[in-house]
Amino acid sequence: MTRPLVLHPDRLFPAESRTRDIARALHAGVRDLPIVSPHGHTDPAWFAYDQPFADPAALLIVPDHYVFRMLYSQGVPLDALGVPTEDGSPTEADPRAIWRLFADHYHLFRGTPSRLWLDWVFAEAFGIEVTLEPATADLYYDRIAAALATEAFRPRALYERFGIEVIATTESPLDPLDHHRVIRESGWRGKVVTAYRPDPVMDPEAPGFADNLRRFGAIAGEDIATFAGYLRAHENRRAHFRAAGATSTDHGHPSAFTADLSRADIEALYARVLAGPVGPAEAELFRGHMLTEMARMSIEDGMVMQLHPGVYRSHNPAVLARFGRDKGADLPVAGEFVRALKPLLDRFGNDPRLTLILFTLDEDVYSRELAPLAGHYPALRLGPPWWFHDSPEGMRRFRERATETAGFYNSVGFNDDTRAFLSIPARHDVARRMDCAFLARLVAEHRLEEDEAHELAHALAYDLAKKAYKL
Amino acid sequence: MTRPLVLHPDRLFPAESRTRDIARALHAGVRDLPIVSPHGHTDPAWFAYDQPFADPAALLIVPDHYVFRMLYSQGVPLDALGVPTEDGSPTEADPRAIWRLFADHYHLFRGTPSRLWLDWVFAEAFGIEVTLEPATADLYYDRIAAALATEAFRPRALYERFGIEVIATTESPLDPLDHHRVIRESGWRGKVVTAYRPDPVMDPEAPGFADNLRRFGAIAGEDIATFAGYLRAHENRRAHFRAAGATSTDHGHPSAFTADLSRADIEALYARVLAGPVGPAEAELFRGHMLTEMARMSIEDGMVMQLHPGVYRSHNPAVLARFGRDKGADLPVAGEFVRALKPLLDRFGNDPRLTLILFTLDEDVYSRELAPLAGHYPALRLGPPWWFHDSPEGMRRFRERATETAGFYNSVGFNDDTRAFLSIPARHDVARRMDCAFLARLVAEHRLEEDEAHELAHALAYDLAKKAYKL
Amino acid sequence: MTRPLVLHPDRLFPAESRTRDIARALHAGVRDLPIVSPHGHTDPAWFAYDQPFADPAALLIVPDHYVFRMLYSQGVPLDALGVPTEDGSPTEADPRAIWRLFADHYHLFRGTPSRLWLDWVFAEAFGIEVTLEPATADLYYDRIAAALATEAFRPRALYERFGIEVIATTESPLDPLDHHRVIRESGWRGKVVTAYRPDPVMDPEAPGFADNLRRFGAIAGEDIATFAGYLRAHENRRAHFRAAGATSTDHGHPSAFTADLSRADIEALYARVLAGPVGPAEAELFRGHMLTEMARMSIEDGMVMQLHPGVYRSHNPAVLARFGRDKGADLPVAGEFVRALKPLLDRFGNDPRLTLILFTLDEDVYSRELAPLAGHYPALRLGPPWWFHDSPEGMRRFRERATETAGFYNSVGFNDDTRAFLSIPARHDVARRMDCAFLARLVAEHRLEEDEAHELAHALAYDLAKKAYKL
Structure with missing residues (x-):
């Protein structure tokens, strides 16, 4: 009973014929656009050595x-x-x-x-x-x-065949970025940039944190014994990452909590963090304050911030012990942003030089908090549906719940966010089809003109990602 | 202006004609399947005495x-x-x-x-x-x-006319299960099984708890003065229930909280519970630990666990005083499972011999916690939309929010969960129609092949309930 | 590339042709009904002076x-x-x-x-x-x-052209209601009523609260030094508002928290509030108790209560400092009603003389708490989707999530809730279209007969608002 495997050209489009016709027309205009992949987890070694x-x-x-x-x-x-x-x-x-x-x-x-x-x-x-x-x-x-x-x-051939224009990887500040250097020096025309993910040196609860801090000082050439030196180490590594093409930072925190401590308070907290280990409340406070410091640095150096909060990592101790982290045992928890982000926003929320892109795994937050926040603060943008919600129904709910309050232009297009390299075109294809399906419904219900929908389909597939991520 | 009462053959199917045609074809394949009713509240006396x-x-x-x-x-x-x-x-x-x-x-x-x-x-x-x-x-x-x-x-005639293959009732450990015995001994071919619902002897806040405990010891023939004896009483009653056909237990707790106390701690807590009354925190701790004990017993005796948390019971004191419990004044509260279930899952979540079926009245939890949990832990399955969500829109939202992360095969088919005997076929009819409508949309949008949808429709209407509940 | 501006006659109706035909027919029956606007923020001076x-x-x-x-x-x-x-x-x-x-x-x-x-x-x-x-x-x-x-x-000409039958404004107890008097005495046939919004004298955290209290005593002609006098001042002003056509009160609290303190406790709390300032917990307790007092007064004088909770007001300090309140920086927070409303409902929830209309900005609460509450308590009704959810998708989600548990008749029709006078017909038009679209789907899916849908469309567009608000 072997069946043929067919990718139907109308897949993911609504069945209703007028709407489907509009969706088809919209999709035809974006289907072949280059792929902009501003956030993901492919391995730069693939592109460096092309094995x-x-x-x-x-x-x-x-x-x-x-x-x-x-x-x-x-x-x-x-x-x-x-x-x-x-x-x-x-x-x-x-x-x-x-x-x-x-x-x-x-x-x-x-x-x-x-x-x-x-x-x-x-x-x-x-x-x-x-x-x-x-x-x-x-x-x-x-x-x-x-x-x-x-x-x-081979990775480079696939990159080219997939029509990728630019792809971002994600690295720790401890990464020497050698693979990215090899790529740049190879003369290959593919564009593979890094992103600055400082969790290993910013989260006192990260595995090996004390050792990470020592290595951080060493790789940055800074004395991290003081908070001032620790901040300089970040500035140094951010500059190094920017030189390797980075335009963004990424922060995978347990919550969206931010803080804005006085200099004396953060210096005292840093001293305790450095002496370590600290308890969960101080760890949260340190991470929260450092998000505000990252926002300040972003205003200075232009890097876009991404915040991916709300995950209970490694929930299953048996799987963690035998197989380690990132093994499918990470689970979402309830989200809260309005109170959590206030300290950071009080400092920098009105500064249009900052772009802070917010993600969530708690969908109730789309309409309750994220869209209202992004529809007001110049510094905020909405990331695409993330992880478990990077799916047709997840994308539909995101547009239905966020658009009316935040509009389309406070969203930032699609992230594939994946290490599954071969699936990247498929993921962008799903996103483009679902956005076209959503726009087609608005047109079919006479809530949007068709020429506007074409412009928006292009923006959602390509322009907004390039603009938000400065790529 | 009396109108004819007509049940339209296409009721609950999407209006769009291609999708409706698919839904009709799927439904034709499951419409006449026998009813498997693995969880409900019909009165076994009906079937015992057939009055x-x-x-x-x-x-x-x-x-x-x-x-x-x-x-x-x-x-x-x-x-x-x-x-x-x-x-x-x-x-x-x-x-x-x-x-x-x-x-x-x-x-x-x-x-x-x-x-x-x-x-x-x-x-x-x-x-x-x-x-x-x-x-x-x-x-x-x-x-x-x-x-x-x-x-x-008469009840037995209706049972047969409705095409019921098996129906589960729900009883307290204090119930002698006489009605079930009468049914078995009657020679009638209907299959009416019980389910073990130990809330009256596991929840220190249950009405008459102290008296319930005494009766529990008596009916189980165990000395419940010690925690060991109390556990043996459960084991004894569970065996008695299994002999009366039970394949499942059911737990109606205020929250999904679980605990896994040391033997010394639970013995000390049990002593306070037995001396009673305890405060809300100790009551919660006792219930939470006992869920973990129930999971252990389920691994030993094979009974499937069901957890129905998140209800504020008897919210209206005037109605409670005059009319008692279960009078429409029970209200849902916010749900949390990821942290709440961790102690139980740390012990038994990886054991495929355990099946713990989760229900919720807080729909945000479907995509935020329940589908991610069930899509990872071998011991977890998703119960159907419950109570206020046992409805067309509730079923649609459940499939839309849970399927992409948990798949279909981590769900367990339908529960009618009712004491309204005559409505049982109607409830299964709504569930089958809504599942066919959901599958039809996936087929019409080229996300699923039609032969797969037929297989799934059968699984959702019949196979998954039989398998999950071991019926 | 200037495009014609066309309002399509089928706007907001589903594209599927059978459903659209039904929606059109339903809408034809309600399109030209008078506008009943029971809650809003237009300026009565417009209608008084007609400038x-x-x-x-x-x-x-x-x-x-x-x-x-x-x-x-x-x-x-x-x-x-x-x-x-x-x-x-x-x-x-x-x-x-x-x-x-x-x-x-x-x-x-x-x-x-x-x-x-x-x-x-x-x-x-x-x-x-x-x-x-x-x-x-x-x-x-x-x-x-x-x-x-x-x-x-001019305002009066627009009022007439828009087919407004009655419109409510919202005033503080400190407002002398002069504009409403001018309107009444002018002989104009428009009906502009006020609503009693006591937040400025009921919320100890309101700006200028101490001064507001003094003015409250003065305008009411009561000595507010005692709690008894303070209550008499409310009763006095409520009577004055009723004489100016008011049929409702409105309460914009940070949460739905209510309390029902003993007389001694509330008198002591009032003394501290009067001496002021009090901390957040005492402010919440005072507001919460006063909601229960308002419910008592409503039973006595027949005014309908509206509760609009769950907003973090003036989240952006820079915008607040420069531009003041109500400048787009108000943000929703998570909602909870089941526990919050219990003290008030314990006192008055079973009294059908009370109507308490509930609003939320946290959509998860629709199906989790609001519909179950309104489907039980005689005193409760569901307000329409509010603020950020006064939108096509917001309305659709409200009906989909609330109707199955609360029915249509526990909802109260539409509120435009706006100060944007010219948009009032547009807002009612969107609401009528979306309700017709929802009803049309129920008819097309054979869940409702067409004659019932016509009756319901009329009720949702007109009758329920008049009845719930006693207009």
Whole structure:
């Protein structure tokens, strides 16, 4: 019962025929625009050294927490999926066995965005013409493995084939940015920029924080024994990141809490943080104050800030102990921004030189807080639907709940936010289709003129990301 | 201006014609499947003794809190609806007068699921062909009363006519389960199982808790003076319930809070609980720890756990004093699961032998916490939309908000959760139609293939409930 | 590229043709009903003295916080928009310059309700036939300015042309209600009533509270040194307001918190409030108790209560310092009603003589708390979607989330809640269209009969507001 794998040209468009016709026309105008990927987690080493990807499982399953968390939730052990362990004890090493296990459970992804992305990768990137199921597992494995051995599937070739104009990676201040240097010096015309993610040296609860701080001082060439030196280290590393193309910073905090302490208070707090360890309240206070310092530096150096709050990281201690962080056990918690951001906004919210892009995993906050905030403060913009909400329904709810209060122009286009390189065009494709579907409904309901919708579709697919992220 | 009462064959399907055609085809494949009712509140005495129902009001109005709360909200006294009082003081005793009052206010139910269920009961169960309104009140009363006097409207006949394959009731550990024994011993082929609902002996704030504990020890034949004896009493009663067909437990807690105390701490807490009364914090701690104990027992004896948290019970003291509990004055409060469930999940969340089915009345939690939790932990599954959300829009929002992150296979099909026996087929009908409507949209938008949708429609209507509840 | 400005007759109706046909038919039955505006902020002086409006900017931009907050969010200074300052320092004084700046940024409103309202004002009220854009800014300015100089654009003429049957303004107890007296004595047949908004004398955190209390005693002719005198002052002013046509009170509290203190406790608290200032907790307690007192008075004098909670007012200190309150920097916070309202409901929730209309800016609360509350307590009704949710999507979500549990008849029709007088017909038009669209979907999905939908459309557009507000 093998079925053909077909990506329908009208996929994700509303079924109602007038609306679908409008959506099609809008999409035709943006389908082939270059991809601007201002926030993500691809590995710069791929583009620096342009080596082939290892095998189908290592490319598409083992590193993709969307994929293995779903299988895990249905009782498939992470060991059997080849997820590497913290202590190096072996897990499944046969990529074909991993692939077959994945194929056995592919029906679990029905109705999920992973299914949309993966089917795009199979059909468009690899040209496979039948659906994935147990009977076609080996066919898939062989086809993908063979493709990966070709020049056409090297990272740079894919970058070019995917029509990427610019892609941002995300690095710690402790990263020497060597891969980015290699890329720049290689003469390749691809544009791979970094982004400054200082959590490892800004979050007293980060693993290895004390050691991170020492390395931070060393790499920055600053004495971080004082708060002034610590701030200079940030300024130094930010300058280094900007030289490597960075236009943004990123902050993955447990909450959106900010603070604006007096100089004396923050110096005293920094001393305690440096002596460490501090308790959760002081850690939160330090992170919160440092967001305000980051905003100040952003006004000075022009880097755009991104805040991704509201995640309870590594919720599952057994998975954390055996497999480490980022293994699908991160969970959203309730969001609050209006009170949390006030200290930062009191200082810098009215300064149009600052752009602070807000993300949430608590959708109730879209209409309750985020759209009202972004519809007032010049410094605020709304990031696209994030993580679990980077999905057709998530995108629809975001536009429906945020647009009426914040408008379209306080949003910043799409982020793919992924390390799954092959899925990047699929993710932008979903976003473009869903934005066109939303705009088409507004046109079909006579709430927007069609020429305006075309202009907006272009803005949402391309212009707003370039502008907000200064790319 | 009496109108014909017609149940349109396309009711609840989207109006758009391609989507409707798909929905119709999907529904044709599941419409006649047997009803699996794994969680509800019908009275096992009905099936044990198969006596006729008393009269139209006693069957359809007096016990239905959805019905009388709506009339009460518009100023109709509960006395006039014949709701019995705590002190036995009389209320309206004429069922025809109650029925006429209900008919006078039937327009209040426009747009509500009660209207859908009741119209199904009137049209399908009783074959009435005009709508209910003041002018037809007596016609309705007479038709229903006449039907109830016939053999065809005895509980067992209705069970068979409704195509019920299995139905679960819910009992306290203090219940001797005599009705279930009578059913089993009767030779009737209907399958009526119980479920273990230990709130009366697990919640120190339950009415009559101290007395309940004493009776619990007695019925279980255990000395509950120690925590060990108290646990043995649970184990004993659970075994007794399993022998009466139970495959599940149910827990109606004020919150999803769990705890995992040391043996010394829980023994000390139990001693205070036993001495009683304890304050709200200790009561919460006791309930929370006992959920973890229940999970442990479930791993041992295979019973599926259900958690129904987040209700402020008996909010209205005047209604409570006169009419008692469960009189439409229970109200939802904000939900939180990620932090609340962590102690239990730390112990048992990775064990696929445990199935813990989660329910909520706070819809924001679907996408924020429940779908991310169920999409990771092997032990977790998502219950269907509950209570106020057991409705077309509630079901639509549940699928739209939960599916992309948890998939379909981490949900467990439908629960009717009702004591309104005659409405059971109507409720399953609404659920099947809404699931088919959701699947039809995915197919019409080319997000799912039609053969997959057929398989899923079957799973959502039948297979998943049987599997999750081990029925 | 100037485009014609056309208000499509099917605007806001679903595109699907059967549903649209039903929506059209429903709308035809309510389109021309008189406007009942039971809650708003128009200036009674307009109707008392019937003077011409000053100029296009002063009419449509400078006082409209929806408009200037959006421009401000994109970096346009409030100074450049002519927003007056607290200290009287000058801002832009040329209305044509303000208008041009507005026209330059009119694209920001795409997808927002402001765009729908403004286009209605341009097309219907002023008869302009091209869209607003930079190239047509002067044409617009001249057309509007010319119209405002005519008799047809005086407030009373507009009131009549708009088909307003009754409109409520909102006044402080300190207001002598002279404008309303002038209106009544003028012989004009328009009906302009006031509403009692006691926040300035009930909220110890209100600006100038101590002085307000003194003036309150003076205007009421009561000695407010004791709590008994303070209550008599309210009773006195409420009677005065009722004589000026008031049928309602309105309460804009930070939360829905209520309290029901003993007489001794409230007298002691009042003494501290009178001596002032008190801290936030005592201010909240005082406000909360006074809501219960207001409910008691409402039962005595028949005035309908409105509660608008959950706003963090004047979040932006820089904007507050320069431009004062109500300048687009008010932000919603999370809502909670079930626990908050319990003290008031314990006293008066079962009394059908009380009508307490609830509003929220936290949409999750619609289905979680508000609909369940209003579907039980005789004293409660649901206000329409408020403020940021007075929009097509906001209205759709309100009906989808509240109707199944509360029904239609526990809602109270539409409030325009605006000081933007010219937009009032546009706002009612949006509400009527969206209600018809919602009802049309129910009919198209066979969840409601068409004759019922007609009756409901009439109720939602007209009857329910008149009934709930006793107008």
